[in-house]
Amino acid sequence: MISYRSIQELVQAAVSANTDIGTVVLHQQAAEQGRSTDELYRQMQENLQVMRESVEAGLRNRRRSPSGLSGGDAHKLLEAVQQDRTIGGSLLGKALARAMAVAEVNASMGRIVAAPTAGSCGILPAALLTVMDERNIPEERAILGLFTAGGVGLVISKQATISGAQGGCQAECGSAAAMAAAAIVEMVGGTPQQAAHACAIALKNVLGLVCDPVAGLVEVPCIKRNAAGVANALVAADLALAGVESAIPADEVIEAMRSVGSLMSSALKETAEGGLAATATARRLARQLLNC
């Protein structure tokens, strides 16, 4: 029985059943919820469809958000990719555009899938849909990838936190990147151990990242951190797939993230009192927005 108390437990369950983490999580969830694997699979398929719609809505959009702080940037990035102007190439460029697209839809009170949270909702759809499209991976692998990501996210939420108010941005965009990294590894045929290393590497990369939304809005810097988050997931997945291992095991990285989160001042945890939110420009923007 899986308790979601450690990544190691997920890896061992997958290895001993000679399968991947996504499949283990799908079967465990079906057993726990008293529902069929087909039913859970279809629900996840619907979530993937909402993700796809949010990507498309965001890429089409050129308008600014109601606050005027964001909007239209995903479209700019898409144009740069289409005109072959991105330095990182097509796959990275599309991933960045998609992550920002979903985050922009979220900022304008549109419909998204929290994954694990709304503030970090662009990372997982961008990672999975881009790898799926660019590598011609069947949708089934992406849906199982969402179960991989969900299993990793459950462990993080039990052993640390996925809330910016409790753990800062490392707990939101960091967790999303760790979940996405593990999912990418399994989608392209990596081992459960590689998925665990990818999770650890992605989370390590952003330990200490603060949650400092300008004027309290989930826009600046959140939307661009979704772009950075999907890049982080791709970096971690590529490292792990190449055989690079995290010196610190995933479970200890998660524990470190929890500890860093609790050491962090509340000014840096979604209260809009510290970090970027405390800069002169941010304070001016906040005054303007609250007066309008």
Next chain:
Amino acid sequence: MTDIFDIIGPVMIGPSSSHTAGAVRLGMIARRLLGEPPASAVIRLHGSFARTYKGHGTDKAIIAGLLGFAPDDLRIRNSLQIAQEEGLKYEFHPADLGDLHPNTALIELAGVSGKTLSLLGSSVGGGRVQIHSINGFPADCTAEYHTLIVYHRDTPGVIAAVTGILARRSVNIAQMKVHRSHRGGRSVIILETDEEITEDLCEEVRGVANVTGVTFLHAV
């Protein structure tokens, strides 16, 4: 609770799962507990809720929940205007509610027929909520399960009688908590169940000796 769709989900209206989706759920729970459409609402916001509610649309979200909208309803964007059209009066006040989770709200409602309700709850991340008290009494639950709350005088046999009623009706208890003010004082049982709790079942529980009040809440 280890539901994967709390992590890959919920499907919701942005911008914040804790400040928007969770806030909609707090509003929905308050409306269900009131048992009728609210006519007026006084909402006190604590911590991060107090400081950032306008930016995250927490006010629109709680009002949307009070209007009965789900967290993925696109009308959340316009809920303040819809509340005006439907005659729901509301006030928001920043407040220090004590040593509680940073995203906490105290929602006080008066319904169209004059019923009142107060709900103290927190949005704990990912759209999930934690209820602390209802009408000032402890009511520690998440509304992820069907929930039966039984207030009673602390006397032997009440818990057995209540759980006996559930057993006879094949309602399985997932979690159960008991709090009391002091020995022989005011006491509360919070039962989270897998099966639905019917009005009929509540009526039977109300008939148990020393039970002083019964509240039930469908999972939201």
